[in-house]
Amino acid sequence: MKTIQGPGIFLAQFAGDQPPFNTLGTIAKWAAGMGFKGIQIPSWDSRLFNLELAAESKSYCEEVLGIAADAGLAITELSTHLQGQLVASHPAFDVLLDGFAPPQLAGDAKARQAWAARQLKFAACASRNLGLTAHATFSGALAWQFFYPWPQRPAGLIDESFAELGRRWLPILDLFDDAGVNVCFELHPGEDLHDGITFERFLAVVNEHPRANVLYDPSHMILQQMDYLAFLDIYHNRIRAFHVKDAEFRPSGRSGVYGGYQNWIDRPGRFRSLGDGQIDFSQIFSKMAQYDYPGWAVLEWECCLKHPEAGAAEGAAFIRDHIIRVTDKAFDDFAGGATDEERNRRILGLEGAST
Numbered sequence: 001m002k003t004i005q006g007p008g009i010f011l012a013q014f015a016g017d018q019p020p021f022n023t024l025g026t027i028a029k030w031a032a033g034m035g036f037k038g039i040q041i042p043s044w045d046s047r048l049f050n051l052e053l054a055a056e057s058k059s060y061c062e063e064v065l066g067i068a069a070d071a072g073l074a075i076t077e078l079s080t081h082l083q084g085q086l087v088a089s090h091p092a093f094d095v096l097l098d099g100f101a102p103p104q105l106a107g108d109a110k111a112r113q114a115w116a117a118r119q120l121k122f123a124a125c126a127s128r129n130l131g132l133t134a135h136a137t138f139s140g141a142l143a144w145q146f147f148y149p150w151p152q153r154p155a156g157l158i159d160e161s162f163a164e165l166g167r168r169w170l171p172i173l174d175l176f177d178d179a180g181v182n183v184c185f186e187l188h189p190g191e192d193l194h195d196g197i198t199f200e201r202f203l204a205v206v207n208e209h210p211r212a213n214v215l216y217d218p219s220h221m222i223l224q225q226m227d228y229l230a231f232l233d234i235y236h237n238r239i240r241a242f243h244v245k246d247a248e249f250r251p252s253g254r255s256g257v258y259g260g261y262q263n264w265i266d267r268p269g270r271f272r273s274l275g276d277g278q279i280d281f282s283q284i285f286s287k288m289a290q291y292d293y294p295g296w297a298v299l300e301w302e303c304c305l306k307h308p309e310a311g312a313a314e315g316a317a318f319i320r321d322h323i324i325r326v327t328d329k330a331f332d333d334f335a336g337g338a339t340d341e342e343r344n345r346r347i348l349g350l351e352g353a354s355t
Contacts, residue, residue: 001289001326006297007319008038008076010136010243013301014308015045024048024064028071034309035316038076039068040136040298043123044083044100051078051119054126061129076296077241079136080123081186086116087172088140088165088192113168116140120172128179134240134295135176136215139165139185139193139202147194158201165192166205173209184215184241195224196231199238213240217300218279219247223269225257229283236291243300244319246277264304271302273311274318281322289324297323 009031020026024041027048031039043051053060068075082100089097091109098106105112120137127135143161146153169183176183185193185202193199199214206212216239221228232239249269254260259267271277285297299315301308330336345351 002292002294003326004242004285004288004293004297004323005038005074005076005295006323007036007244007316008040008074008296008298009034009036009312009316010040010042010079010298010300011048012042012045012079012081014312015042015048017047022047025067025071028068028073031312032071032073034312035320036073036299036312038074038296038298040076040296041078042082043078043080043119043126049078051080051122051126054129055122056125058129061126065130075130075132076298077132077134077136077184078123078127078130080120081136081138083116083119083123084137084185085140085191086112087120088142088168089113090142090145092145093141117168117172121175124172124175124179124181127176127181132181134182134184134213136184136186136241136243138188139169139191141190141192143192144190144194161192162201162205165202169202169212170206170209173206173211176211177209181211182213182240183211184213186215186217186220186241186243188217188220189224194220195226196235199235213238215239215241215243217243217245218284219243219245219271219277219302222247222249222277222279223257225249229280229287232284232287232291236287236293239291239293241295242288242293242297244274244281244297244315245300245302246272246274246279246281248272248277270304273301273303273306274299274315276303276306281318285322285324289326 011027015021020030028039041049043049086097086100094109101112101115105115123135142164143158173183187194187199193202203212214235218228221231251268255268264270297319299319301311301315303311
């Protein structure tokens with residue numbers, strides 16, 4: 001068994017224009033001061049990272065690794081959540097998604113998609129140059145607005161949407177395969193890949209690609225009322241990244257899973273700082289240890305109540321205290337004894353019997 005690495009922290013929710021959150025060096029030292037051991041870097045945030053340069057320059061990547069190391073940190077993964085969203089997006093979301101790409105691409109969905117695909121190519125090369133083995137992203141969505149089957153969907157609509165999703169991602173997955181890096185899709189409402197069934201649909205259209213994997217985040221599962229522990233039993237072989245994020249789901253006579261278009265603070269399902277929600281992290285970390293999860297436990301802080309710096313400080317300790325240092329021996333070894341084939345046959349009453 002493997003001991004999970006951590007605690008790590010996803011920097012996206014903390015990056016800003018004011019020190020210490022405006023450069024990689026200063027935010028890394030801040031994260032280390034909070035008790036973190038690793039950082040997941042949002043590749044779109046130019047205050048912290050230059051993705052294209054990282055894809056082209058090993059010396060730049062050595063500089064980035066050195067900045068992290070000077071703070072006592074490792075880099076856990078790069079993230080292309082915003083760029084991944086643009087690999088596949090329905091025209092209904094064009095205006096909303098303009099801010100995910102450079103301003104000069106606003107209103108040009110085709111150019112924006114091409115830009116996103118190039119960004120993922122850069123991410124594969126940059127991850128390899130940084131010595132990383134996993135990458136965090138979103139799948140994008142061509143069919144999300146049809147998730148509820150009313151108005152009735154025409155036959156083949158979802159099949160075609162996933163076929164197109166596969167066509168767009170397959171060459172990207174191949175690039176990551178060449179780089180030796182797993183693509184870890186965060187299963188998330190608003191993405192075509194948002195639960196186990198949709199992930200299985202995707203695997204079918206990308207020929208069970210070995211680099212198509214999962215970023216496990218139980219908060220999105222409890223908000224969908226999924227069994228997030230059984231998910232680990234089913235898909236553990238494909239889980240290669242882990243966002244440690246808490247949530248709660250408290251339905252009422254007025255609202256449930258769909259949330260009634262309410263703001264986050266009023267929704268029955270909402271994200272919480274670690275330890276303030278309903279997720280059973282003791283069981284999650286136990287299953288992660290049981291199934292030899294090979295990566296990092298990374299805090300993704302999102303909470304509509306608590307200050308982010310308080311959430312970060314508490315989150316580092318929370319993750320540290322939940323990581324299981326796995327055993328290298330059985331608890332009842334003291335009662336065992338040396339054995340061999342002949343002794344086993346005697347125990348079974350087979351001594352002298354023909355073999």
